Amino acid sequence: xxxxxRVFVNIPEDVTxxxxxxxxxxxTGDVIFEWAPIEAICDASGIDVDIFRDGxxxxxxxxxxxxxxxxxxxxxxxxxVAEQLIAEMEARNIAGIASVQPSHGLH
Numbered sequence: 311x312x313x314x315x316r317v318f319v320n321i322p323e324d325v326t327x328x329x330x331x332x333x334x335x336x337x338t339g340d341v342i343f344e345w346a347p348i349e350a351i352c353d354a355s356g357i358d359v360d361i362f363r364d365g366x367x368x369x370x371x372x373x374x375x376x377x378x379x380x381x382x383x384x385x386x387x388x389x390x391v392a393e394q395l396i397a398e399m400e401a402r403n404i405a406g407i408a409s410v411q412p413s414h415g416l417h
Contacts, residue, residue: 319355327381330374332391341395343374351377375399 329347334340345359348370352359362370378392 317355317357319351319357321377322350322354325350327377327386327389327392332374332389332395334391334394341371341391348373371395371399 325347327347330343332341332343335342345363348362349359351357352362362373374392375396378389378396382388
């Protein structure tokens with residue numbers, strides 16, 4: 311089974327990256343976000359949202375990062391939490407840790 315799969319998604323015109331409302335839990339440092347934009351994208355793309363809700367934070371983290379890169383490529387506004395998440399993922403990759411650690415949110 312491949313480590314990654316390329317998936318093309320349709321982002322509805324009324325859904326923006328800011329709709330995620332990315333934030334950090336002040337006590338745990340977990341990344342928290344609204345599921346509604348993810349659900350709308352999955353629905354528009356014929357993707358079962360449960361693949362992102364299965365408890366593997368790496369999947370949803372990778373999805374958010376990919377969406378953020380596309381958002382920025384389209385001259386979207388920078389998002390501090392997304393930038394932190396990317397930096398943390400890159401640091402883990404350099405350290406040899408393959409994915410974001412699973413929890414109730416993203417670390």
